[in-house]
Amino acid sequence: MAGLYLIVDIDGERIAVTASDVESVVELDTLTPVPGSAPHILGLSALRSRVLSVIDCRTAIGLPPAKEPRREAMVVNIGGHPYALLVDRVEDVVESAGEPAPATTLPSPNWAEVSRGMIEVGENIFLLVDPAAIIEGPSRRAA
Amino acid sequence: MDDLIDDFIAETRDMLEAIGGELVAWEANPADRERLDAIFRFVHTVKGNCGFFDLPRLETLSHAAEDALAEVRAGRRTAEPYLVSAVLAIVDRIGEIAQALQTGEAVPSGDDELLVAALNEPEVAALRREMGEESGGEARAPVRSIRLSVDLLDRMMNGVSDMVLARNELARRLRETEADPVLEAAFDRVSSCIAEMREAITRTRMQRIDNLFSGLPRMVRDLCMELGKKIALDVDGGDVELDREMIEMIRDPLTHIIRNAIDHGIESPEERASLGKPPSGTLRVHARQSGNQILIEVSDDGHGIDGDRLLKKALAAGIVDPARAETMTMQQKVALVFQPGLSTAQAVTSISGRGVGMDVVRANIERIGGIVDLDSRLGVGLRLTLRVPLTLTIIPALTxxxxxxxxALPRSAIEEIVRVRGDNVRIEGLGGARLANIRGRRIARVxxxxxxxxxxxxxxxxQMMVVLKPAGSGLYALAVDLVxxxxxxxxxxxxxxxxxxxxxxxxTLADDGSPILLLDCSGIAAAAGVELDAEEINAPVEVAEDVREERPPVLLFRGFDGKARAVRLALVERIEDVEAPAVQMSAGRLRVTIRDAMLPLAGCERAPEGRTRLLRLTDGTAELAYAFREVIDIMPLAAEIHPAIDAGEIGGVALMNGEQVEILDPYWLFATHCGEPAAAEAPLTCALPSGDAWMHTILRPILEQAGYRVVEAERADPAEVDVLILGDAEDVPDPAVSGKLLRLRSAPDGEEGSIYRYDREGLLSALTARAAVRGQR
Structure with a gap:
């Protein structure tokens, strides 16, 4: 079955997220920090009268911090709570004709934690990641 | 049981609606077998359900109709028009009775026998029709209601919360743009619509706390049987409404508290007799609304909590160290009951468990933003007060x-707000920790x-310090930069x-659209290493109380006329914004409508224009609103107050913040705005015949307004009744009260000894005379 995927850029890696999981793509305004929370929780942001919990994907996955400020985020709803996942760049929405398949090579441990296989789009392949796993953040490694 | 009856009524009504069409169709074509079957099923179901409840009238009616219809179905009778009419009449009557049951009105009295007889005798049917025409029974407006799933209500509530937030955001955007009166007027309209909507939807989720209380009598009875105790249960305030989710959250803690009271609190009849108490214990469960909170009080006249015994246990369990035990006040000892793993019960019983208990109760109540207060008097009884917010989603908070x-901090946890100033409020160091010394009382400063x-x-x-009491126990002072x-x-x-x-x-979202975190007061204390229950360090509490009397915190604000005024903070329930139309001159004084409440309004001469800010003041029972322009500060009352020359709204003036500040006189305010005609100390009890509509709809409000208690004559205890009020023709129900009779006549002129019923003065003075007589007795 063909599916739509959102392609985003995190630390130079182009990865895919199932488009139906993503409510919208937003540019984040100001952030309200949440003191005392895990490092990957960047803070709170208001979106149309809702409070989004903003997650830094790089920190959550265990990648080095970004050098440049970023503002693009994808909004997902997990367990009834809205989250904004901050990425380096939102690229495109693509359609894949095939099913997600297990990754042909083993990604690095950080990526392996959040990946759910890969998808093929034309000539390219993308790592498919699970937003819920990103939100859990580094805590899942401790568990 | 009430729930079941409600279900039954709702089901009956649904069925009635569903077969409405069938009835008409059957009347048009009595030979229609399908219609007949549908109506048969209806009466059959009603009959079955009635047997379950004690509803003899419904049962008789449905049974008779079922029998008749069964014969038609079996072909032994034909559906003659008179039979059809008779069945329809019975179905109508079933509907009437069901509705009366639901609304709690008197069940329509009536000729049920006639209806039943009409099934078999055409003449009776005709007779009944004539009677019906004579009496011209008025059609009752049906109660319009539907059943909804709770999920849908929850979704609506969420939607409205979002709407409120969206409106706040819009308001912020509007403020950023050039003021456009047309736009603002439109926005105001949207705003008030949303407020109304929110109110209505909040109400749909409200349930009477009766739902919670209805099971208590049975529970108490069962426990008494099991434990061989005698307890009189006194439940009051069942009509208090709160969010149904809250009701569910309170259910377990309340059950637990009541089990505790019966099991451990109230003594056995023998023990009570030996203590000189009446053999039967009393358990009172009272609910009432106070501002934005619901108070549920559970009090018993048992032996209370033995603080010393608790302390011994706590020492044995290593929860309290001996050094601290020396300095603990009785209040603190009693509060140990909230410690996990401690129970005062000497024996573990199946009723109230084994030491899990009060700690869990407190945790559950706190989780919903509530507080548990304990007031124990050894040998005399225990009173537990649960304070819970009205709803889970909208709470009063301090930013x-x-x-x-x-x-944001939940207001329920806030004791007071202080600023470091002079000797009254100091900060002291103790081994690296900081303590706040507030008027002689030392508490941990976080x-x-x-x-x-x-x-x-x-x-x-x-810094300002917000004194927090997160759990009905420990205090700490949270230092913040700004309040x-x-x-x-x-x-x-x-x-x-x-x-x-x-x-x-x-x-939550602030008005400016930025997110705000609501702090968990217990969590902050835990993170800061404050040992709750232990932080109140041996300062002489009594002294602190005394000092407090002298310098209470006051709220400094600017009145409508621009003058600086102050009012004691303890009186301020909260601050409200109201639209101008909510304020009106009615019945001789300014009043303001705030949601369901109508409060007398002080602080302005005439209804203010535009949005108005109000202080909601309370003396514990009465409430009034005071219009003002802006809040200036919260600070301790100045030491020196110059009293006003005449008694009035302003009790005196003081120099605060370098400005003359008028101090409101709360006594005058409440006496003037909330005072009611002074009633005799114990109100006179007036008994009215329950069947007399005039008495109940017209007379009763006047009596109650004058401070008299009104009871129904038929149900009243004759000894309690001071005055029995009857109309001309009504008989004295009980000879024991004939001496207390006051007759009202409906004609202006009439026999001596009775009073014309619209002679208000005469009536009230007659009552006053009776009260005086009783006073002499």
């Missing part, structure tokens, strides 16, 4: 700034910024990774 960021790992935004001496405003905030649960910090209870 503060620390480390450059805004936070810096919010430091606890959250942020930079302090202001020097220690400039802003009391607001009602729409709280949303925070995402799990944020809740995992244990520091926050939820999130």
């Amino acid at each position: 503060v700034t620390a480390g450059g960021q805004k936070f 810096s919010l910024a430091a606890t959250l790992g942020m930079e302090e935004g202001a020097p220690e001496a400039d 802003h405003d009391h607001e009602e905030l729409v709280i949303k649960p925070a995402a799990p990774p944020i809740m995992a910090t244990g520091l926050y209870a939820g999130t």
